[in-house]
Structures are given as structure tokens and as C-alpha cells.
Amino acid sequence: MNLNADLGEGAGADEEILPQIDSANIACGVYAGSVSITIATAQLCRQLKVEIGAHPPLMLWRASPRPTVSA
Numbered sequence: 001m002n003l004n005a006d007l008g009e010g011a012g013a014d015e016e017i018l019p020q021i022d023s024a025n026i027a028c029g030v031y032a033g034s035v036s037i038t039i040a041t042a043q044l045c046r047q048l049k050v051e052i053g054a055h056p057p058l059m060l061w062r063a064s065p066r067p068t069v070s071a
Contacts, residue, residue, distance in 0.1 A: 008041040025055035
């Protein structure tokens with residue numbers, strides 16, 4: 001099992017959450033708390049050996065074409 005969390009948004013709890021998880025989706029683009037928060041979160045992930053994924057803003061998903069899935 002991979003315990004994952006969305007982090008890097010400036011909520012202030014990243015340092016407490018990171019030791020408890022296996023992977024983190026780090027906020028990026030205009031969704032991020034700030035560039036410095038994104039970098040600090042990524043660096044802390046690296047120190048704690050937490051895998052990193054991107055957590056882009058919803059507006060990017062709406063702007064890019066996505067495949068449709070029919071039931």
C-alpha cells in the first residue's frame with residue numbers, strides 16, 4: 001500500500017505529514033503556495049525518501065484535452 005497526500009499548498013502541515021507517507025503530490029503552478037514552498041516540500045521529500053508527483057491546478061486539466069471513457 002502507498003499512503004499518499006497532496007502537499008505544498010502552504011497549509012503549514014507538510015513537515016508533520018511527510019514522515020507518515022510514502023508519496024506526495026506537490027502543488028505546482030498557480031496552485032502552489034509559493035515557489036519557495038514547492039522547493040522546500042520537494043527537498044524535504046528527498047531527505048525523507050518520499051516519492052514525488054505533481055499536483056497541477058484544476059484549470060490546467062480543464063484546458064488540456066482528455067480522453068473520454070464510455071461505460
